[in-house]
Amino acid sequence: MKFQQIGAVLTFLSLNLKVLSLPFAERIGNPSEEIEPRRIEDIFGNNINIQKQSIASQLFRKKAKRQEERKVNKSEKIEEEWEKQQEKEEKEKEKENEEWEKQQEKEKEYKSEDICMTDECITSSKRILNSMDTTVDPCDDFYQYACGGWMEQTEIPSNSASISTSIIGNSRNMNIIKNILEREYKVNENLSPEEQELDKNLFNKLKTIFNTCMDVDKINAKGKQPLLDLYDKMKIYENRESYKEGDGLTEQLVTLNKYGVFPFFKVGGHTDYEKANHYLIAFLQNGLTLSKDYYSYDVLMVELRKYIRNILALIFDENERDIEVMADSILEFEKKIANAYVPSIKLQNPQYYYNKRTISELSEKYPKINWSLFFKKRLANHNIDFDINDETIFIDMTPEYLEKLNEILEETDVDTIAYYLEWRVIDRFYEYLSSDLQGPVKEFSDFLYGGSVETPLYGKCSSMVDDMMEMAVGKYFVEEAFDANTKPAVKEVFKNIKQSMIERIPQMEWLDKETSDYAIEKVMMIKENIAYPDYLLDLEKMTKKYEYLELDPDDYLGNVISYLNMYYRNDLIRIVEPTSDWRYSPQTFNGFYYPPDNSINILAGILQTPFYDSHEPDYINYGGLGMLVGHELTHAFDGTGRQFDKNGSMTNWWSLSTAENFSNAAQCFVDQYSNYTIVGSDGKNYNVDGEFTLNENISDNGGVDRAYEAWKISMENDALNAKQRNKILPDFTQYTRDQLFFISFGQIWCSKMRPEVAVQYLSKDNHAPSEWRVKGVLRNSKHFAEVFNCPVNSPMNPEQKCSIW
Numbered sequence: 001m002k003f004q005q006i007g008a009v010l011t012f013l014s015l016n017l018k019v020l021s022l023p024f025a026e027r028i029g030n031p032s033e034e035i036e037p038r039r040i041e042d043i044f045g046n047n048i049n050i051q052k053q054s055i056a057s058q059l060f061r062k063k064a065k066r067q068e069e070r071k072v073n074k075s076e077k078i079e080e081e082w083e084k085q086q087e088k089e090e091k092e093k094e095k096e097n098e099e100w101e102k103q104q105e106k107e108k109e110y111k112s113e114d115i116c117m118t119d120e121c122i123t124s125s126k127r128i129l130n131s132m133d134t135t136v137d138p139c140d141d142f143y144q145y146a147c148g149g150w151m152e153q154t155e156i157p158s159n160s161a162s163i164s165t166s167i168i169g170n171s172r173n174m175n176i177i178k179n180i181l182e183r184e185y186k187v188n189e190n191l192s193p194e195e196q197e198l199d200k201n202l203f204n205k206l207k208t209i210f211n212t213c214m215d216v217d218k219i220n221a222k223g224k225q226p227l228l229d230l231y232d233k234m235k236i237y238e239n240r241e242s243y244k245e246g247d248g249l250t251e252q253l254v255t256l257n258k259y260g261v262f263p264f265f266k267v268g269g270h271t272d273y274e275k276a277n278h279y280l281i282a283f284l285q286n287g288l289t290l291s292k293d294y295y296s297y298d299v300l301m302v303e304l305r306k307y308i309r310n311i312l313a314l315i316f317d318e319n320e321r322d323i324e325v326m327a328d329s330i331l332e333f334e335k336k337i338a339n340a341y342v343p344s345i346k347l348q349n350p351q352y353y354y355n356k357r358t359i360s361e362l363s364e365k366y367p368k369i370n371w372s373l374f375f376k377k378r379l380a381n382h383n384i385d386f387d388i389n390d391e392t393i394f395i396d397m398t399p400e401y402l403e404k405l406n407e408i409l410e411e412t413d414v415d416t417i418a419y420y421l422e423w424r425v426i427d428r429f430y431e432y433l434s435s436d437l438q439g440p441v442k443e444f445s446d447f448l449y450g451g452s453v454e455t456p457l458y459g460k461c462s463s464m465v466d467d468m469m470e471m472a473v474g475k476y477f478v479e480e481a482f483d484a485n486t487k488p489a490v491k492e493v494f495k496n497i498k499q500s501m502i503e504r505i506p507q508m509e510w511l512d513k514e515t516s517d518y519a520i521e522k523v524m525m526i527k528e529n530i531a532y533p534d535y536l537l538d539l540e541k542m543t544k545k546y547e548y549l550e551l552d553p554d555d556y557l558g559n560v561i562s563y564l565n566m567y568y569r570n571d572l573i574r575i576v577e578p579t580s581d582w583r584y585s586p587q588t589f590n591g592f593y594y595p596p597d598n599s600i601n602i603l604a605g606i607l608q609t610p611f612y613d614s615h616e617p618d619y620i621n622y623g624g625l626g627m628l629v630g631h632e633l634t635h636a637f638d639g640t641g642r643q644f645d646k647n648g649s650m651t652n653w654w655s656l657s658t659a660e661n662f663s664n665a666a667q668c669f670v671d672q673y674s675n676y677t678i679v680g681s682d683g684k685n686y687n688v689d690g691e692f693t694l695n696e697n698i699s700d701n702g703g704v705d706r707a708y709e710a711w712k713i714s715m716e717n718d719a720l721n722a723k724q725r726n727k728i729l730p731d732f733t734q735y736t737r738d739q740l741f742f743i744s745f746g747q748i749w750c751s752k753m754r755p756e757v758a759v760q761y762l763s764k765d766n767h768a769p770s771e772w773r774v775k776g777v778l779r780n781s782k783h784f785a786e787v788f789n790c791p792v793n794s795p796m797n798p799e800q801k802c803s804i805w
């Protein structure tokens, strides 16, 4: 169990919750995924340092001032005139209303051939209607209106902290994977005999991992022996005297890294932000049992010590080692490391973590490690032929931490270091040992997550295969559950979303001509990664991809180590052989924008209800998939995305004044979302963090508008088929298609979360809570206000709106 990667949520979290961050997290942390650099590179957060006054707050102030002046100068005459004006406005509004109603009636005069009566449409229609709460006025609370029925009918599973469309979609995908893994190889008749052979071998690799994981008897028979064998090879305790010298400690780190254990820091390939399609070696703080935040809670530290102590007692002979001293030393050392750790929010900002250093600089700054020796040996272990010299550039992602680490290592005795290193091996591999050793893990997990959460063995093993061979799993997933006709349809949505952005950009008055022209170029250059990469179905390429994964049906832990070896080799080899492999597996229920590629990635796993269904009318799909693509596209122009150019290099293509206008407009969102609240389990209101969620809010807001416009474009571009593709659903003859577009959008965010967890997620998830992903966006949307004819200053149509894209 990797507590550290589950995230810093204190209570009631289960391993099932890896999808808790909801779709659109740039990269959802997978509890057993190990590649911190890749993850961090993908989780871009807010990095706009906004000190300037927002345009909105300036406007608001001006308006307040005008009102103030009006009060002061208010003579009777002025008052009379003002009242007359008011009356006139009222009348105009009434007229407008009447016209709107007439228009509505006209739009709703559906003939029977306008209504879609296929089985699929009837099912969709029921699903959408059942999810709604039509007793609520959509202009009062659109989230309740769109999702009220869903929330009433859907229970949060007892072992989960939340339920949402994304959690449901994700478990649907995991179920498909489980079914694939449980059956025997099925011959694919479409392949040549040679290909069939490769296909079978590939499938058998998946099966070997799965079966070895499922074979509990075999695992139990070995007890703790696999771990003791590792210690024998590593000689951590025996070598301890050598740690006094930098070289001795460095050699030991290289050995541990070889097995996929990363005390102190983790090393990986990282995109060169200044040179598109190139990679550098990066390193990053690492080596805690829990997240940094946990270490400031005394009560947690008591439990952590108990956990460490109990495990040590099961592994070591108490006649040879003083378990109590070991536990104390490990805990105190981890506390120091935690204290030195850089808070994760800082690591969302490339300006913070993208620090280039040469070996000479590293050696001068952190002399406790022999950096040249470390990298040379590390690469040699993976057979990577790369010349490391004094001028080689590295990315030092957490310099403040490394400086402190250097001091900590200076003042720590070698026994403590040895205990800590041994503990790191346990922390990495303990979960792969026999079940009779898992008592302390369960006890600690129960304490941390407030209840016993048992993931069924097949679930655990399916996830494991999914982690270790994600692209191979993706291949069988796609073959089993993905309709090949979907790709062209999604491509069409991409085309229209791009067009809507290209039409939108020149309308933005705050952009100067030059920046605006470049932004359009950037849109045109965005790469479209749809569903899965083509090489997935090329068996030779897939076989090569996994050639370094050596599996032994009798060696569960050995397979894990072999996987780690392959993983880190593939990660590092990119510095000599840059690849543009997909970063995300096809079965993922998610979408991503990845700035260093300038790519939008919409995976096969999310191309399902409620995001996309080829049988549903276009307006429904644009409310889901259209919004998804629009959201990702807007990420190219959020606070982080805008720092990358059309090729994916980190360059400034913004004029000074335009960048300032961007910051001002962004400040409007910060102020606006900071005022939104959710109710905690104590009944108190908790505010959304407008800064932390800024990039996502910008993307949510841009996403819906682009989707709406793109849908309109799709009808203009293909007027002939537009009618056929936009038939009304049988239960919705009282609605317009435009209204259904927004209902479809609202329903992608239907979710329920336990209030205590929801409050914690305000600072963990850089997306606003679901309720505000719907209401916050629609309150800013003029399209929405028109379509539902919401009176100005009704809850869903405030006068003051924020807009960037």
Ligand SMILES: [Zn+2]
Binding pocket: 024, 025, 026, 631, 635, 696, 699
């Ligand atoms: Zn996003």
